[in-house]
Amino acid sequence: MLGRMSENPAPYPAGWEADVVLRDGSVAQIRPIRPDDVAALQDFHRKQSPESIYLRFFAPMKELSDKDAKRFANVDHVERVALVLEGNEELIGIGRYDRLGGPTGTSAEVAFNVSDHFQGRGIGSVLLEHMAAIAREAGVEEFTADVLPQNRKMMGVFIDAGFGVKHHFDDGVISLAFPIEPTDASEAVRIAREQRAEAASIRALLNPRSVVVIGVSRNRESTGRDLYEHLRTGGFAGDLYAVNRTAHAEVEGDLYTCLADVPGDIDLAVIAVPASEVPGVVRECAQHGVRGVLVVSSGFAEAGEAGEQLQQELLRTARNHGMRVVGPNSFGLINTADDVQLNASLAPELPAAGDLGLFSQSGALAIAGLESAARRGLGISTFVSAGNRADVSGNDLMQFWLDDEQTRAVGMYLESMGNPRKFNRIARRLSKAKPVIVVKSGVSEYGVPPGHRVRPTRIRPEAFRAMLRQAGVIRVENVHQMFDIAQLVVHQEIPKGERVAVVGNSSALGALAADACVSWRLQVTHGPVSLDPEATAQEFADAVRAAFEDPHVDSVVTAFLPPRQSAGLDIAEALGEVAGRYEKPCVTTFLGIRGVSEVLAGQPREDGRREVVPSYAMPEDAIRALAAATRYGQWLDRQSDDLVLPEGIDQDKAAAIIATVLESDPDGRELTALETRELLAAYGITVWPSTAVTSVQEAVAAADEIGYPVVLKSTSPIVRIQPVSSVRADLGSADAVAEAYRALDDRLAPIGANTFVVQRMAEPGIPCVVMSEEDELFGPVVRFSLAGVPTEVMNDFGYRIPPFSSNDIDDLIDSVRAAPILDGFGHRVPIDRDALRDVIARVSVLANTNPQIYELNLNPVNTHRWGAEVLGASIVVAPPVGRSDSGRRAMSGW
Numbered sequence: 001m002l003g004r005m006s007e008n009p010a011p012y013p014a015g016w017e018a019d020v021v022l023r024d025g026s027v028a029q030i031r032p033i034r035p036d037d038v039a040a041l042q043d044f045h046r047k048q049s050p051e052s053i054y055l056r057f058f059a060p061m062k063e064l065s066d067k068d069a070k071r072f073a074n075v076d077h078v079e080r081v082a083l084v085l086e087g088n089e090e091l092i093g094i095g096r097y098d099r100l101g102g103p104t105g106t107s108a109e110v111a112f113n114v115s116d117h118f119q120g121r122g123i124g125s126v127l128l129e130h131m132a133a134i135a136r137e138a139g140v141e142e143f144t145a146d147v148l149p150q151n152r153k154m155m156g157v158f159i160d161a162g163f164g165v166k167h168h169f170d171d172g173v174i175s176l177a178f179p180i181e182p183t184d185a186s187e188a189v190r191i192a193r194e195q196r197a198e199a200a201s202i203r204a205l206l207n208p209r210s211v212v213v214i215g216v217s218r219n220r221e222s223t224g225r226d227l228y229e230h231l232r233t234g235g236f237a238g239d240l241y242a243v244n245r246t247a248h249a250e251v252e253g254d255l256y257t258c259l260a261d262v263p264g265d266i267d268l269a270v271i272a273v274p275a276s277e278v279p280g281v282v283r284e285c286a287q288h289g290v291r292g293v294l295v296v297s298s299g300f301a302e303a304g305e306a307g308e309q310l311q312q313e314l315l316r317t318a319r320n321h322g323m324r325v326v327g328p329n330s331f332g333l334i335n336t337a338d339d340v341q342l343n344a345s346l347a348p349e350l351p352a353a354g355d356l357g358l359f360s361q362s363g364a365l366a367i368a369g370l371e372s373a374a375r376r377g378l379g380i381s382t383f384v385s386a387g388n389r390a391d392v393s394g395n396d397l398m399q400f401w402l403d404d405e406q407t408r409a410v411g412m413y414l415e416s417m418g419n420p421r422k423f424n425r426i427a428r429r430l431s432k433a434k435p436v437i438v439v440k441s442g443v444s445e446y447g448v449p450p451g452h453r454v455r456p457t458r459i460r461p462e463a464f465r466a467m468l469r470q471a472g473v474i475r476v477e478n479v480h481q482m483f484d485i486a487q488l489v490v491h492q493e494i495p496k497g498e499r500v501a502v503v504g505n506s507s508a509l510g511a512l513a514a515d516a517c518v519s520w521r522l523q524v525t526h527g528p529v530s531l532d533p534e535a536t537a538q539e540f541a542d543a544v545r546a547a548f549e550d551p552h553v554d555s556v557v558t559a560f561l562p563p564r565q566s567a568g569l570d571i572a573e574a575l576g577e578v579a580g581r582y583e584k585p586c587v588t589t590f591l592g593i594r595g596v597s598e599v600l601a602g603q604p605r606e607d608g609r610r611e612v613v614p615s616y617a618m619p620e621d622a623i624r625a626l627a628a629a630t631r632y633g634q635w636l637d638r639q640s641d642d643l644v645l646p647e648g649i650d651q652d653k654a655a656a657i658i659a660t661v662l663e664s665d666p667d668g669r670e671l672t673a674l675e676t677r678e679l680l681a682a683y684g685i686t687v688w689p690s691t692a693v694t695s696v697q698e699a700v701a702a703a704d705e706i707g708y709p710v711v712l713k714s715t716s717p718i719v720r721i722q723p724v725s726s727v728r729a730d731l732g733s734a735d736a737v738a739e740a741y742r743a744l745d746d747r748l749a750p751i752g753a754n755t756f757v758v759q760r761m762a763e764p765g766i767p768c769v770v771m772s773e774e775d776e777l778f779g780p781v782v783r784f785s786l787a788g789v790p791t792e793v794m795n796d797f798g799y800r801i802p803p804f805s806s807n808d809i810d811d812l813i814d815s816v817r818a819a820p821i822l823d824g825f826g827h828r829v830p831i832d833r834d835a836l837r838d839v840i841a842r843v844s845v846l847a848n849t850n851p852q853i854y855e856l857n858l859n860p861v862n863t864h865r866w867g868a869e870v871l872g873a874s875i876v877v878a879p880p881v882g883r884s885d886s887g888r889r890a891m892s893g894w
Contacts (some may be wrong), residue, residue: 010077015882016134018890019319020085023122023193025200026291026322027891028092030130032343033082035092038069040084045069049116049437055151056113058173072096072857078103079522080136083122083130088286092118095127096115097135097143097206106141107177112154122193124157126889132163132180133888145176162186181596181793182887184643191425192891195399202392202400205292206335206382208267209238211344212290214259214281215272215297216242216251223296224272225251226346227332231270234343239264253781259284266290268333270344275299278328279313280753286321293318294344295327301388302329302368314391319891326392331363331385337406345383351425354379355408355490359397361386361415365439365479372483376595378490381406391890395419398426402433409435409489411482416453419892421779421885424801431472432639435489435632437482438473455884457777459799466799466815467778470808472635474628487596487614487649492585495630497554499527501547503703504559505533505540509589513557513619520627525552533563537570540650541578548582555626558588568592569599575598580611584630587622590615644841646684651849654682658852658877668854668878676875683846685839685858687873690759696741702758703737709761712740716755730761762871765864766822766831770840772847772856776881780847786818802848808843809837822863835868836861851880 004006017031021022045053045064053061072094074081079102085093092115097108108132113371114123132143147154155174160163162185163178189477196451211231215224224337228242232615237718240256241262259281259508269290275297277319285293299770313327318325326333332345336353343350346363347370356373358380360366366385373380383405384397386585394412401407408619417423427436468475476482504510510528517524526547540560541650547556558575558745562568572590579586591616616622657679662668671679677687691702692715703710714726726748728740737758745754785791796817798809813819813836824830839861847853855876862869884892 013077016083018130018888020126020889021201021202021324022087022126022195023120023197025197025202025204025324026087026121027201027319028085028087028123028322028854029320030083030085031071031095032077033075033084033096035070035073035688037073037084038066039348040091041069041072041094042066042863044094044113044115047115047117048113049050052113052116053066055148055154056111058146058148060254068505069857071206073330079105079137081131083127083134085127086320087118091115092172093123093127095124095131097131098142099138099140100144104139106139108135108140110145112157119153122197124154125193128161130155130888131884136180136887140180141164142177142179146173147176148172148229149174157323160189162189188891190887195402195426196887197889198396198399199403201292202384202396205268205294205324205326205392206333206342206384206400207337208291208342209268210264210266211236211238211268211342212241212243212259212262212266212270213270214243216244216255218244218246218250222272223346226348227252227270227296227344229341230345230348230350235328235341236269236343237339237341241266245728259288262288267292267294268344270332271295272297275303275307275328277311279310279317282314282317282323282325282891286317290323292324293326294333295325295387296328296330296332296346299329299391300328311388311390317792318391324392325390326384327387328390329363330387331366332383333385334380334383336380336382345385351380351383352377354405355381356486357397357401357404357407357410358383358412359386359394359410360384360413361389361394362413363387369411369479369483371484372479376483376487377598378483378487378596382779389416389418390880391891393418395422395426395892398423398430398436402426402430403855407434409486410438411437411439411477411486413439415480417464419884420467420777421801421883422892424467425885427471427651431632432636432655435485435494435629436471436473437485437489438468438475439479439482440468440475440715455777457775459773459775459781460779460797461625462795462797463778463781463799463801464535465781467801469635470800470811470813472632472639474630474632481624482617484621485628488585488587488625488629489632491581491612491614492587492629493594493611494633494636495555495585495626496633497551498522498630499525499554500626501550501553501556502528502559503531503540503543503547503556504528504561505531505535505559506559506591509559509561509619513559513589513623516620519555520623522555522623522627522630526550533561537574540571541574544578544586546577548578548584548586550786553584555584555630556586557619557622557626557775558586558590558613560590562590562592570601572597576602576611576613578602579613585626587612587626588613588615589619589622638811640807643805644809645845646838648684649842649845650682650842654679654846654850657682658850661877662852662879666879668852668876671875671877671892676873679875680846680870680873683842685842685846685870685873687858687870688759689763690757690872692755693741693759694755696738699741699756699758703731704733706758706760708732710737711759711761712737712756713759714744714755715757716748727848759871762862762869763864763866765862765868766801767860767871768836768863768868770843770858770861772843774847774851774878774881777884779883779885780844780851780853781842782812782844782847784812785816786821791816791818796798800844801845804841804844806837809840812840813837829865832865832867833864836863839868839870851883854878854881 042064082096095112097110099105099108165178167176213228216228221463269285301308335342502513507530601610693699709732711727729739738783770784798812857874
């Protein structure tokens with residue numbers, strides 16, 4: 001497929017450019033082809049084997065002529081589209097499609113060519129993914145390709161992508177055809193490939209076989225010297241080197257004056273030089289083939305505009321050469337695995353090995369967190385400090401922790417979030433396997449520290465909290481609470497329910513524990529049992545055992561005041577031994593012991609693990625942690641992998657309506673009432689018609705046409721303030737309509753509010769509001785509330801981010817404090833929940849599928865026992881603001 005020369009190319013589509021992580025964890029750049037790529041194309045072709053050339057062109061072609069190279073490099077980005085993939089500043093892959101049937105054709109012939117030297121890195125899959133996304137946006141529905149039978153790798157690229165590939169054999173060639181609309185299978189493949197690639201890139205940073213520290217000064221109190229000594233004394237299992245340009249530093253180990261002199265391959269470079277020197281050092285790392293860099297130096301984006309430019313320069317250099325970057329302004333990396341022992345951090349000692357993975361964006365909080373974990377006896381598996389988060393982020397670490405067997409739970413301290421939509425997707429998947437505990441700093445949810453680039457948002461802070469709940473994340477207020485919960489979920493089972501037993505030898509502590517349970521919405525179903533202060537270890541063990549064996553108990557809380565130190569240890573050992581026999585969680589307040597102690601550990605199980613009863617300073621701390629773990633367990637029980645997809649959706653019709661509007665109004669606008677009804681109807685949502693009227697005569701005529709009874713209501717802002725005073729309902733005759741119009745007109749005319757509509761009378765019910773907004777940071781956000789001023793004054797709104805599973809819809813409805821009204825509170829008749837769920841489901845799919853839906857407002861949605869009707873609706877469409885987590889793999893530029 002050579003194609004013709006494009007005479008009138010469209011402007012260069014810079015939005016197609018992206019950095020991507022390949023299967024081996026390295027970084028590459030994908031971009032549209034340019035006319036100046038002719039020489040690079042010829043060089044790429046020249047390096048290919050004769051077999052690869054034959055498989056691509058179906059004929060031997062030793063050289064790519066100037067004419068053919070120019071034809072390849074000159075495309076119009078409409079009928080002919082081509083992407084190139086660059087790694088280490090050379091072409092390593094090319095993909096292209098030619099549209100069949102002109103600029104509006106719905107089918108395109110696609111072809112790829114991957115460098116022989118970069119086979120097996122998933123390059124063809126990345127190119128196909130991006131080409132398909134670009135083609136879909138342009139209206140292409142199907143890709144076709146001709147492949148020689150022996151080209152099994154390319155066949156695999158098409159078939160393994162998850163699209164429904166059809167093929168037939170004709171004249172020695174296999175002809176393929178497949179629709180490129182995303183399917184459940186293709187999305188699953190894309191997400192799995194993304195996870196494997198990003199996890200591999202982090203694994204390379206945390207499991208290096210060789211580390212070089214650049215900037216090891218003779219000053220024993222310098223940062224570079226500290227980092228080197230921490231790695232050396234921590235017992236790093238790989239090769240360790242130091243670089244000092246003057247060679248005056250006296251260090252134990254191998255010291256070099258230049259990185260180029262360091263022998264062998266380097267997996268990780270730790271950079272501790274002045275900020276102005278860092279970009280140059282990163283270039284040296286690139287020339288040496290270093291896989292990843294950790295920059296602890298400060299003075300970058302957090303220091304102002306000049307620092308921001310330095311940060312962008314170091315990031316661009318690293319990505320252009322396939323490297324990932326931790327930092328700058330990072331506290332470091334830690335991996336406590338026996339075969340790694342990596343302490344590339346400012347922490348003086350390698351933490352004890354354990355099951356908790358930690359991520360922090362704050363250096364100060366990183367120090368406090370590691371110290372707190374050590375005091376509690378809580379071991380760490382891996383730790384990463386992101387610093388300014390120029391590249392490696394919390395999303396990357398969650399991808400790594402998904403399949404990291406050393407990590408049972410995750411703790412994260414977040415100062416900002418560059419891609420919350422992706423965070424929501426990954427955190428939800430991780431939370432299904434491991435608890436995720438998040439501390440989010442800032443007076444407001446979007447308090448962004450210097451140096452952290454974040455897209456602007458117009459969504460209220462409550463949406464961020466709702467997103468964390470939706471993803472199953474356990475959100476806490478501070479690091480203290482994070483470790484309170486971590487020591488429970490790492491060492492104990494997740495609670496199966498809210499029922500709690502309280503056992504102790506102090507009535508005061510027992511009462512505190514019981515009150516705390518009630519406060520945190522847990523049910524005390526056993527006790528409080530208060531033993532004698534001088535009870536023996538055996539008596540205590542018997543009481544605890546009875547609590548565990550009670551079938552009406554899901555968790556056990558103990559509280560103990562030791563009369564003597566020796567007796568206290570005996571009882572602690574008895575508690576650990578008893579608790580270790582049961583698959584129910586146990587927490588304790590054991591004065592004198594805080595955190596995780598061997599004294600409170602049970603006997604080893606078959607897998608070698610020992611369940612440890614975590615101890616807290618006071619019962620309230622234990623109960624708060626237990627309540628958080630209980631809510632997490634309830635979230636796990638509700639999870640479903642099935643996304644909502646209501647029947648009767650005509651996406652093509654909806655897309656055509658939106659396209660027509662934006663073609664005539666490129667900047668977007670509010671849809672007319674007719675356009676709104678037609679667009680919603682394409683998604684199975686019926687909007688009751690209403691007729692605008694400006695006189696008594698028009699109101700009566702409209703009512704006669706609609707049929708009685710009718711409603712007359714004002715369309716002015718007074719409706720939000722005085723809904724009863726601006727509506728006349730159940731009007732059964734022309735006289736009633738005329739009288740109502742005159743009365744409302746007289747009442748509202750003094751404030752200029754005499755605009756009305758006539759609508760058919762609906763079943764009496766509870767009015768609700770369903771909205772969606774497209775946000776540059778969050779993407780689509782769906783909001784739900786009960787209608788009315790009290791709801792708005794109390795800020796009683798629920799938020800969720802599509803796509804939805806079925807439980808997301810119920811969680812959204814139940815997240816508003818007024819939700820019990822819908823279920824019959826106060827002797828009311830419960831509404832038809834299924835009907836309301838259906839409306840919300842359709843809105844979620846509409847918003848998620850069409851980023852041009854800038855705002856959508858269904859108000860009111862009248863809910864009652866027989867169903868739900870949409871009585872009012874408005875929609876604003878606009879050019880997409882660009883979602884941070886699009887349908888193609890790409891590293892964040894934020």
